[in-house]
Amino acid sequence: MSQTPEQHPHTNEGTAQTPAASSLSPRAVAMGAGVVFGIALVLVGLGIARQRHEHTVLAERTHALAAPTVSVATPKLGPPTSSLVLPGNVTAYSDAPIYARTSGYLTHWYYDIGAHVKKGALLATIASPEVDQQRAQAEADLATAQATANNARIQAQRYSNLIKSNAVSKQDTDTFANQATATSAAVRSAQANVNRLRQLQSFEKIYAPFDGIITARTIDTGQLIDQGTGKELFHLQAIQTLRVYVNLPQSYAAQAQHGMKVDLSFPEHVGKTYQATLVRTANALDPTSRTLLIELDLENKSGELLPGSLAQAHFKLANAASALVVPSAALIFRKDGLSVGTVAANGTAHLAHVVIGEDDGAQVQIVSGLSASDRVIQDPPDSLVEGQAVTIVAGGK
Numbered sequence: 001m002s003q004t005p006e007q008h009p010h011t012n013e014g015t016a017q018t019p020a021a022s023s024l025s026p027r028a029v030a031m032g033a034g035v036v037f038g039i040a041l042v043l044v045g046l047g048i049a050r051q052r053h054e055h056t057v058l059a060e061r062t063h064a065l066a067a068p069t070v071s072v073a074t075p076k077l078g079p080p081t082s083s084l085v086l087p088g089n090v091t092a093y094s095d096a097p098i099y100a101r102t103s104g105y106l107t108h109w110y111y112d113i114g115a116h117v118k119k120g121a122l123l124a125t126i127a128s129p130e131v132d133q134q135r136a137q138a139e140a141d142l143a144t145a146q147a148t149a150n151n152a153r154i155q156a157q158r159y160s161n162l163i164k165s166n167a168v169s170k171q172d173t174d175t176f177a178n179q180a181t182a183t184s185a186a187v188r189s190a191q192a193n194v195n196r197l198r199q200l201q202s203f204e205k206i207y208a209p210f211d212g213i214i215t216a217r218t219i220d221t222g223q224l225i226d227q228g229t230g231k232e233l234f235h236l237q238a239i240q241t242l243r244v245y246v247n248l249p250q251s252y253a254a255q256a257q258h259g260m261k262v263d264l265s266f267p268e269h270v271g272k273t274y275q276a277t278l279v280r281t282a283n284a285l286d287p288t289s290r291t292l293l294i295e296l297d298l299e300n301k302s303g304e305l306l307p308g309s310l311a312q313a314h315f316k317l318a319n320a321a322s323a324l325v326v327p328s329a330a331l332i333f334r335k336d337g338l339s340v341g342t343v344a345a346n347g348t349a350h351l352a353h354v355v356i357g358e359d360d361g362a363q364v365q366i367v368s369g370l371s372a373s374d375r376v377i378q379d380p381p382d383s384l385v386e387g388q389a390v391t392i393v394a395g396g397k
Contacts, residue, residue, distance in 0.1 A: 067389040072343050072375040078323035078365055084252060084315040084358060088244040088264065088296065092237035092307040094210050100225045100233060101203035104128030108221060111214050111234075121208045123234055126225050128204055135197035142190035149183035156180035212238040213303075237307055242298045244276055246313045247291035251357060255317050256281055256294050263314040264298060266305065274298060274305070276313075323357060324366045329379050331356075331364060340370060341377035341384050349377070349388045 109124040111117055159173040216235035219225065225233070244264065248256055256278060264274045276296035285292055296313065298305070332339045332351065339351040354369030370376070375392075377384070384390075 069391045071378045075324040078325045088246040088311040088313040093241040094238035097232045098234040103227045115214045117208045124206045126204045138194045145186045145190040149187045152180040152183040212236045244296040250290045253292040264311045341380040343375045
């Protein structure tokens with residue numbers, strides 16, 4: 001028996017849905033999947049391209065930041081002459097400690113510190129009675145020796161006359177002649193002893209050896225004075241002319257000529273300049289400091305300048321023809337020596353080894369190693385190395 005549709009309602013509904021489900025063919029599905037895959041590929045490609053662009057930009061910025069920004073300028077030409085200022089030690093032209101040449105008690109002193117004295121002025125008196133007695137004894141011995149010598153001379157002369165008539169023997173004559181010679185030598189010896197004691201006695205009075213100022217007095221009346229250099233009595237300095245000693249660096253030693261004028265300044269005389277004359281040099285460099293010791297003479301008749309003070313000596317010296325001047329901050333101190341950073345034509349750094357001359361703290365003179373056309377880095381970074389790329393700041397030359 002055949003079945004009608006009404007008898008199978010569920011079967012009819014299922015049969016009605018099958019054509020709708022089968023409307024998407026396999027080709028359409030494949031095309032849809034391809035479109036989705038293509039879109040994914042495009043998105044991935046765009047991400048990769050963006051990432052590469054970001055890496056490129058980052059590398060460029062990193063490279064730009066790695067190149068330090070510097071300011072450059074060409075060096076200045078140094079002046080034909082420059083002023084070199086060096087410290088100088090001021091001393092008295094003559095400086096003498098005065099000691100006693102005889103022993104005794106100080107009976108009187110006549111000048112105190114600060115006193116101006118002339119050569120030969122009596123400074124002090126020493127009482128030495130022992131020396132006085134020794135001189136009296138020596139003079140008595142001299143008189144005895146002179147009497148003995150006179151008697152021997154008379155006897156020798158008498159025998160010399162008698163020997164002509166053979167009244168005395170030749171031997172006796174020779175004996176008296178020898179006695180006359182010996183006693184004459186004894187007289188000279190006694191006279192020398194008297195002179196020695198007279199000289200020693202004269203040291204009881206202490207005199208000034210030159211014109212000057214008493215700068216020290218270390219004795220007083222009644223003190224026991226011993227002969228020798230154990231105790232200084234006075235200190236005398238001549239300040240009419242002062243000596244100023246300066247150590248000149250080796251690079252300027254050849255310019256130290258006798259007779260050249262040097263200006264001196266003193267901190268206690270602000271704004272005032274004194275002119276000294278170079279009178280002599282050591283003609284040899286100190287092996288330790290590599291400097292030449294020079295002496296300047298300075299007139300001081302007014303006495304306003306004091307020995308022992310410190311002066312500033314201003315030298316006007318010629319510079320080398322090729323000397324250039326750069327800021328002191330441009331110097332680079334490395335273990336291989338001094339150098340200056342310059343910028344080459346290709347924008348890279350070059351470290352030029354230099355030899356410096358005068359340095360006043362703010363600017364330094366370059367004697368060799370640099371040319372007038374070099375672009376000098378004004379304040380180089382500590383990390384600057386040879387061949388490093390640099391960026392010149394706006395306004396740099």
